[in-house]
Amino acid sequence: MEIITGGVTAAKGFKAAAAAAEIKYKGRTDMAMVYSEVPCVAAGTFTTNVVKAAPVKWDQNVIYNHPSAQAVICNSGIANACTGAEGYGYCKATADAASEILGIPADSVLVASTGVIGMQIPIDRIVNGVKAMAPKLDGSLEAGTEAAKAIMTTDTVKKEVAVQIEIGGKTVTVGGMCKGSGMIHPNMCTMLGFVTTDAAISKEMLQKALSANIKDTFNMVSVDGDTSTNDTVLLLANGMAGNFEITEEGADFDKFMEALNYINTCLSKKIAGDGEGATALFEVKIVGAKTKEDAVTLSKSVVTSSLTKAAIYGHDANWGRILCAMGYSGVQFDPEKVDLYFESRAGKLKIIENGVSTGYDEAEATRILSEDEVTAIADVKMGDAKATAWGCDLTYDYVKINADYRS
């Protein structure tokens, strides 16, 4: 597997464009279009929130009931959530506009929105945006980057990544983009992620790959414990790599999974590290758990603990909060057997052994925790299962961003 430059336009036959539609933001792009020259099989995973945004409902219909998809229209600024029948109608109007100008069926157009909940989107501006983007569609890497920038809300950096693998002698490319960075605690998948590939793969196997992988990637991210109404990851495969179609498990599927896992892991870490107000990516690894489920629960409990997150912001090796968060997770373990380490570019330090302090050097711990990517590793010594969760520190800026997000 080779990591290459690019994002949603890295794979063959995919084009992208962006537009400044003034949906809510001014002076920046706020709409993105991703388009494949040929119809794609498409897979999707969506929020488990009972309150589902209109675009989630629209996309679920496209993914579950239609054989193919060919375009994605995304806007930032307004989430089109809690908008009733009117909001759903705007999804249809968006798809109709794209259908007309792109010459593809409306039910092969996926839509996605992110931003404020409860406001209706200005559909005329959305339609104008669609019309503006269609003629600008371009297969360059720069066009992919422009799309990744347009979907940002409180994100501070655009998030894209691409890799190449070889399947049956053919080069297959997988690329993706996503956006964070608040209301991030995916139960099913995260805010908005778009992954494109030129792999030839059946719709069934594509969904299987995405559904399996999401559990170890996007679902292991938490910025603030809030599972959004709009969480959506879409995966489009157009088959233009020319590999023999993947229709079952085996070596080819494994290779594709490896590439997809890299893309989704990378995008997940980008979301966590760019969490609202964050100064550090906080990675929590649980090893030695009795079951995978236990490891997942323990790692997510630590990564979502407000007290632990605030301590990470303060570069404070306040390990008691980590043990405390493991303790209230609901998983049974023996606190007096736990070993805990902190690790970063600056080194690795054993903090507790069998549940009590090792008498480690606080200055050394602070040095390790002062990096912008820090990892806590807890060994519960009950088995072989492990899991990794990603989050970020809790900062003044998180509060600032969210105390006046709508204004």
Added chain:
Amino acid sequence: MEIITGGVTAAKGFKAAAAAAEIKYKGRTDMAMVYSEVPCVAAGTFTTNVVKAAPVKWDQNVIYNHPSAQAVICNSGIANACTGAEGYGYCKATADAASEILGIPADSVLVASTGVIGMQIPIDRIVNGVKAMAPKLDGSLEAGTEAAKAIMTTDTVKKEVAVQIEIGGKTVTVGGMCKGSGMIHPNMCTMLGFVTTDAAISKEMLQKALSANIKDTFNMVSVDGDTSTNDTVLLLANGMAGNFEITEEGADFDKFMEALNYINTCLSKKIAGDGEGATALFEVKIVGAKTKEDAVTLSKSVVTSSLTKAAIYGHDANWGRILCAMGYSGVQFDPEKVDLYFESRAGKLKIIENGVSTGYDEAEATRILSEDEVTAIADVKMGDAKATAWGCDLTYDYVKINADYRS
């Protein structure tokens, strides 16, 4: 029921004292002793965290295995959690010291600690503190207040309350004190709460009263979603009111429950309103739920949502976050039937009706949300069950307090 001035010394026969033992803090009191002239029946509820502090284990033994208790020794500054066998030994040493100077059995001494996890307590200073407090024990209300002050950590105000009821022609007093204000998300009970009463009541009925009431009071508080290792509520009844002993359910038990409920509700709201860094008490009422369990889950999901809490801090009627938090709670309901209100001293406003905005006046909403006690009321229109949860806003100061709590 009459609300009176006082706390743990309001009921007959209860005395208290405080000491500056320099366990971690300097220049303030950090130990409290509560003592009854005669042995009490005692009830307790404790943290559900797998990681239980040494004093929790000590007290569980006293409450579950011994018929009576007569004194409580509490220190702030160090939590005596994650301290292994050494830490448990210090609980015994504390009880032994109190036993000797008070002339009561060591297994009738309850202990409680709050503060930093993972440090050993300086047992010599604790013992000195016990010796200093015993001769100062006093039944005045002021002595109760001194005790309430000594157990504070990041609390900004002392928390105490007392009421009187009449049972069988006798005046019965119930009083209590507690401390917050971080790592507050009780699964079983909250940080530290001490309630004393001169009611005559059997140990069985006392525990029954506490266990039942805790679900609607302390367990409905969340400051930050972190369930502490030390959560403890202790309830001591010494029988000195002279009422006919309550040994079964009935009118007398109901009266006692009413008083206990008032005390615990009041203390719970004090903890929430004085949450670390908080500027407002945030109350969430769910009505019209299908089951009580649903109502509890929904209200706790809203009150723990970081995004909602930050919006409350910003006096921002960002109702989408409330609906979102209800949506990811795991409870099934129809978002398109929900009505939501904001209420405070400044008025009451319907914000959404049947899941969409009422087109309310934002300035009016902000005015309502600018009070220091604000309530969100959501009607899910599925039944008659309801629940109330208490939390607080998420502020810069929460981050500040917890980024450098240990330093």
